[in-house]
Amino acid sequence: MKVEVKKIDSIKRELRFEVSKERVSKALEGVYLEIGKIAKVKGFRKGKIPRHLLESQYGPTAKEEVVKKLIPEVYQEGVDKEQLHPIDMPDIEDVSFKDGKVAFKATIELKPEVSIKDNDYVGIKVKRKSNKVSDEELNKTLDYFKQGQGKDKELTIDDAFAKGLGYPSLEEFKKSLSRQMEADKDRSNKLDVENQIVDALLKKAKLATPKGLVKKHLEQRVNEMMERLKKQGMSAEDLKKKEESVRKDLSEAVEKDIKVYFILDEIANREKIEISEGGNLPLKVMEYLLKEAKWEEVK
Incomplete structure (x- = not known):
């Protein structure tokens, strides 16, 4: 050979x-x-x-x-x-x-070579918003309930309303709603911090774009999106018109995802981060980066 x-x-x-x-x-x-x-x-x-x-x-x-x-x-x-x-x-x-x-x-x-300094990923500065739910936010959400269930008549948010939703009192309903809103904020704020870390990594790291891999993943994503639109009832003619705009919209995101994967893989190798069989390497590395980040709480 x-x-x-x-x-x-x-x-x-x-x-x-x-x-x-x-x-x-x-x-x-x-x-x-x-x-x-x-x-x-x-x-x-x-x-x-x-x-x-x-x-x-x-x-x-x-x-x-x-x-x-x-x-x-x-x-x-x-x-x-x-x-x-x-x-x-x-x-x-x-x-x-x-x-x-x-x-x-x-x-x-080939696997692209990632150039990034250790201090460019350890101690990334991030800002995390508070999970606390203000009275104004709570009241605004209660107004949504009022509008959503009031239909054609004026609806009063009181104990009777709360009991209708399965809560012993309006106060207990407010406490439960506030906890749900805090949980939603927590998920949103964590995602925001992860995005800050990703943006910092992309800004600091240098690596070539594996265009063939990007093209392959882009086609997969486009096909998945077109299949969803087809199941939603979009006509063949409209699907054809939509495909190019879908590809354009997804292109940057796919390239970003692939670059981030190789950056995280490089960090995993440097920091000797290992996962068990079936584990998620990017998730494990992100946990490490979150732990090493420099946090600032903001309102």
Whole structure:
């Protein structure tokens, strides 16, 4: 097996492979052996059919099977030999079976190198809003209840109203509502802090964008969105019109998500952060960054 590696850019590589006649011949022998076990040729028992008859009837099929078998084997051997670490499946092109040899081209993207200083991710300054619910906020929410359930008549928010919702008194309803609002604020405020950390990481870190991976994930996200719109009853014509704007809207977010993943992965390696099987590495790293962040409480 011969492999030639061409550097396209900092993370993209083009690998050209050539598989020797000897290896191809051996692979063909194995394929014809398997074909011979199931092939039907008049006058011959299965497993006893001469090779030249199998070649005349199943030649194209046999070559196709050999190519299917050899490409993944040879590709993996090549990246291992060259000590390359692709971040996704390769794009396979220029496949040929000529003069007894198999050749093909594989284009891959490598894990981007992340440049970021330790003090750029340890001790990130973040501002966290208070979870406390003010009387004004509580009263505004009560007004929503009043408008939402009052229908055509004036609705009084009192003990009777609270009991209708399953609470012993208006005071108990207010306490429960306040706790729910605090929980909602807590989730929102935590997400806001995480976004501040992400923005700081993206500002400080330098890394190449793996465009192939971004394109693949973008198409997945676009397809998911279009499928949701289709289930919601959008017509085929409107879906076609909508697709390009959906792709444009999602493009930046997908690229951001992928860059953040590699930044968090780099931090995990530096800080020796490990996860159990089935664990979420970005979540674990974010927990570490939140713990190390410099917090400021704001109203």
